[in-house]
Amino acid sequence: xxxxxxxxxxxxxxxxxxxxxxxxxxxxxxxxxxxxxxxxxxxxxxxxxxxxxxxxxxxxxxxxxxxxxxxxxxxxxxxxxxxxxxxxxxxxxxxxxxxxxxxxxxxxxxxxxxxxxxxxxxxxxxxxxxxxxxxxxxxxxxxxxxxxxxxxxxxxxxxxxxxxxxxxxxxxxxxxxxxxxxxxxxxxxxxxxxxxxxxxxxxxxxxxxxxxxxxxxxxxxxxxxxxxxxxxxxxxxxxxxxxxxxxxxxxxxxxxxxxxxxxxxxxxxxxxxxxxxxxxxxxxxxxxxxxxxxxxxxxxxxxxxxx
Numbered sequence: 001x002x003x004x005x006x007x008x009x010x011x012x013x014x015x016x017x018x019x020x021x022x023x024x025x026x027x028x029x030x031x032x033x034x035x036x037x038x039x040x041x042x043x044x045x046x047x048x049x050x051x052x053x054x055x056x057x058x059x060x061x062x063x064x065x066x067x068x069x070x071x072x073x074x075x076x077x078x079x080x081x082x083x084x085x086x087x088x089x090x091x092x093x094x095x096x097x098x099x100x101x102x103x104x105x106x107x108x109x110x111x112x113x114x115x116x117x118x119x120x121x122x123x124x125x126x127x128x129x130x131x132x133x134x135x136x137x138x139x140x141x142x143x144x145x146x147x148x149x150x151x152x153x154x155x156x157x158x159x160x161x162x163x164x165x166x167x168x169x170x171x172x173x174x175x176x177x178x179x180x181x182x183x184x185x186x187x188x189x190x191x192x193x194x195x196x197x198x199x200x201x202x203x204x205x206x207x208x209x210x211x212x213x214x215x216x217x218x219x220x221x222x223x224x225x226x227x228x229x230x231x232x233x234x235x236x237x238x239x240x241x242x243x244x245x246x247x248x249x250x251x252x253x254x255x256x257x258x259x260x261x262x263x264x265x266x267x268x269x270x271x272x273x274x275x276x277x278x279x280x281x282x283x284x285x286x287x288x289x290x291x292x293x294x295x296x297x298x299x300x301x302x303x304x305x306x307x
Contacts, residue, residue, distance in 0.1 A: 001183055002051050002052065002053075002183065002184065002185060003051065003052045003053075003178070003181040003182065003183055003184065004052065004054075004181065004185060004186050004187055005053075005054065005055065005085030005180075005181040006055045006057065006083055006084050006085050006086075006187075007054055007055065007084065007085065007086045007087075007177055007181075008057040008059065008080035008081070008086075008087055009056065009057060009058050009059060009080075009088045009090060010059050010077055010080050010088070010089055010103075010107070011091055012091070012095060012100055015090045015091055015095060015119055016090060016120060016165070017058055017059070017090050019164040019165055020088075020117070020119065020164040021045055021056055022045075023164055023167055023170050024045070024047065024054075024056055024170065024173075025045035025056055025193075026047070027045065027193060043057065043058045043194070043195075043196060044056065044057050044058075044195040044196070045057075045058070045193065045194055046188055046192055046193055046194060048186070048191075048192075052178060052181065053187060053188065053190070055187055055188065057080055059080045060077055068293060068294050068295070068296055068299055069304060072304035078103075078106070081107070084110075084112055085112060085181060085182055086112065086113050086114075086115065086177055086180050087107065087110060087113070087114045088117055088173075089114060089115070089116050089154070089157065090117045090119055091116065091117070091118055091119065092118065092119045092120040092123075093121060093123060093143070093146060094123075097149050107154065108153070113180045114154060114156065114158070115160060115173065115176065116150055117160055117161075117162050117173070118143070118159065118160070118161045119163065119164050120163060120165070121161045121162065121163050121168070122165065122166050124142055124143055143161060147159050147161070158176070160172065160173055198229065198231075199226040199229050201275060202224075202226045202229065202238055202272060203225065203226055205272055205275065206224045206240055206242070206284070207219075207222060207224045208271075209267045209271070210222050210242070210264060213260070213263060213264060213267075214252065214260075218252055221245045221246070221249055221293065222244055222249075222253070223242075223243045223292060223302050224240055224241070224242055224243070225240065225243065225302065226238060226239070226240050227239045227241055234278060235278050235279040235280070235281060236279070236280050238272070238280065238281065238283070239283045239285075240282065240284050240285070241284075241285050241286075242286045243286075243287055243289040243292060244286065244287075244289070245288070245289065245291055245292060245293065246288065246290075249288075250286050250287075250288055254286055261284060261286065264284065265282055265283075265284045268282060269282045
């Protein structure tokens with residue numbers, strides 16, 4: 001008997017979906033930063049054993065779209081509701097459960113197993129410890145109240161408190177997923193880790209550094225395209241273009257005398273060498289593609305086509 005299935009991870013921005021994905025897969029597949037809306041695509045991570053294949057999907061955070069890029073991101077999230085064998089709906093201990101009710105109502109109607117994950121419970125424990133020091137009542141009941149509220153919204157869902165960052169509850173979750181998977185042959189080759197090509201992860205790693213090192217709207221106006229990827233036995237030569245929407249953003253990305261761009265390149269190269277296990281030679285350039293986030297043609301060129 002062999003089990004296989006699609007386990008799709010959905011939820012609002014910044015609740016820890018990508019961190020959870022990386023813990024479940026055991027590899028660093030998705031961008032995980034402190035900033036919201038870092039995941040733009042639907043990214044698959046594949047876990048294989050002799051008698052099982054779990055195809056996890058990380059998706060962009062659910063939001064009300066303000067421009068075409070966000071419309072594409074929402075479409076990736078909604079597509080995850082259509083082909084899941086098991087759905088993981090991720091929230092955390094501070095999120096308003098009624099945020100984005102339109103999406104939640106679609107989850108309510110699903111006939112497949114839904115596991116609601118209340119993430120970041122470590123922060124709840126830390127808060128309780130601080131209150132104990134001040135002589136106040138330990139708020140152990142806070143988690144119970146959160147569980148009760150979510151049970152009212154998703155009565156058919158299994159609810160599991162976790163801390164993806166600290167791996168608390170992740171093994172229990174993985175065991176439950178294995179129990180819920182249907183019998184099926186593998187969907188992908190057993191040696192395959194993800195559905196994305198190497199170039200995709202180069203783009204994501206560079207974009208992650210930009211998210212970390214720049215403020216305000218600039219990181220969200222950036223798209224990274226790998227123009228050249230030449231691999232040998234010991235090294236990889238990469239040429240990447242960083243696209244922005246404005247000339248002013250180009251100046252910010254490059255920085256005075258190119259210092260900012262050099263930092264992004266150096267930090268990206270270190271991460272790429274860890275990811276690929278080879279020496280990396282990285283060239284980065286910055287170009288302006290005016291209002292690319294609102295152009296369907298440009299979005300299609302950049303791969304934002306959920307169909």
